Amino acid sequence: MTPLKPISRGAQVALGVAFFALFIAAWSAATFGGFVPKTFLADPLAMLREGAELFTKHGFAKDIAYTVWRVVGGFVLAASLAVPLGIAMGAWKPVEAFFEPFISFSRYLPASAFIPLLILWAGIGEAQKLALIFIGAFFPMTLMIAVKVGATRRDLVEAAYTLGCSDWGVVKRVLLPASAPEIAEILRTVLGWAWTYVIVAELIGSERGIGHMITDSQALLNTGQIIFGIIVIGCIGLVSDYAFKALNRRLFAWGA
Amino acid sequence: MAAKLLIDAVSRTFPAARGGKPTQALQPTNLAVDDEDFIAILGPSGCGKSTLLRIVAGLDAATSGRVLLDGVPIVKPGPDRGMVFQSYTLFPWLTVRENIGFGMRERGVAAVERDARAGEFMKRMGLAGFEGHYPKQLSGGMQQRTALARALANDPEILLLDEPFGALDQQTRSLMQELLLETWEASRKTVLFVTHDIDEAIFMASRVAVFSARPGRIKHEMAVDLGHPRHYTVKTSPEFAAYKARLTEEIRAEAMKALVEL
Secondary structure (H helix, E strand, O other), X not given: OOOOOOOOHHHHHHHHHHHHHHHHHHHHHHHHOOOOOOOOOOOHHHHHHHHHHXXXXXXXXXXXXXXXXXXXXXXXXXXXXXXXXXXXXXXXXXXXXXXXHHHHHHHOOOHHHHHHHHHHHHOOOHHXXXXXXXHHHHHHHHHHXXXXXXXXXXXXXXXXXXXXXXXXXXXXXXXXXXXXXXXXXXHHXXXXXXXXXXXXXXXXXXXXXXXXXXXXXXXXXXXXXXXXXXXXXXXXXXXXXXXXXXXXXXXXXXOO | OOOOEEEEEEEEEEOOOOOOOOEEEEEEEEEEEOOOOEEEEEOOOOOOHHHHHHHHHOOOOOOEEEEEEOOEEOOOOOOOEEEEOOOOOOOOOOOHHHHHOHHXXXXXXXXXXXXXXXXXXXXXXXXXXXXXXXXXXXXHHHHHHHHHHHHHHOOOOEEEEEOOOOOOOHHXXXXXXXXXXXXHHHHOOEEEXXXXXXXXXXXXXXXXXXXXXXXXXXXXXXXXXXXXXXXXXXXXXXXXXXXXXXXXXXXXXXXXXXXXXX
């Protein structure tokens, strides 16, 4: 195969679907063929049956709604502070010098290790879930945005100055629009991480949510439900990711 | 008559990088530019001619000396000195029309007036029909025409051009030179044009300032009396050849020095 040579859209879709098919085939072979005990791994049909039951008998839709709200809430909270702070750090070196060392340090603190502390401070309610997502998302988001804004093409900034731009005008009319597509990409990436944090938060000390359902099912050895829960998370992640990507492409048609 | 732009003993030394010695890019340099003058600054690459232009633009600070525009010292960049760079510096998120209107918008010119004026410059630069295009949809030549229109639309006192056609192919380059020359002949806007291309310098400029090798300074000035309007066929005239022969000698000596030092 020739490296870097593009393939047709049809072939691209077919190959992508093929792997899903292969994956399900292997799973079916392992379970229906009796190679794996049912207690450890449910077969695909049992998984679907359990999944349907989750919705009809256990109010799983409500769990999903809770999880989505936590992700979105924590993410919006983190973004609403990280975006302005990241832009300020990227634009003004003293601001960067002030915050950067602390934020760099904080991003390496494992967010999940904060759970015991957060439970002490905020109980096991919504505040604790949002706080965990915030801790996990805010620091890396801020740093990545600061780096992108700081890497704005110098010649564009200089051109703006020779056209009479003020310092504030350069931030508003050059740094911001120049890095907007990359900031949107960063938000998309971090939203994906928020999904892993919310499940961790729900696995420990929670009464609702997809993660809570998964822990409950573990106690009952219901691997079908666990797998169904995981797949639901994957699907929501995929859909939100595609939506985000499509939005970015529309908003920033001038790029790419 | 007082000079429009006065470069008075301007030098530039870049501070030492870690462990190294400070680099002098520019020896104390003098140049007086009259109103409506078209001066080409000609020199081998790395001689400091772009550094001088950047100091005039206010994008870099002189280590010593000063630059006066209409008698006022230059301390920072401003719309009175329009600049076109060698790299493509159109704002990629703005259309051609919005790019040209960028400076006017910063000054608070109303949208209607802005668009009218941008339209005028687009017509003059042969960009009509491309007002809604984004820079990535334009060829290099069209991008630089837009950049030129963007600088001119601001109505600067002086136009600073830093090898604006350096990245273009030979044919496009020739056409751009003619376009710029026509524009200058029509508006008589004072121009400072940095280039390493001898033909380009002679064809467009009324005066050529030759730079020495790094650390550069202006070592020679030569008036080009080829008359106006200048047609591209002048490039094959004997007078043109004579100017070219003289400048080739000057530049060659400096380029050799630069080679030996590197």
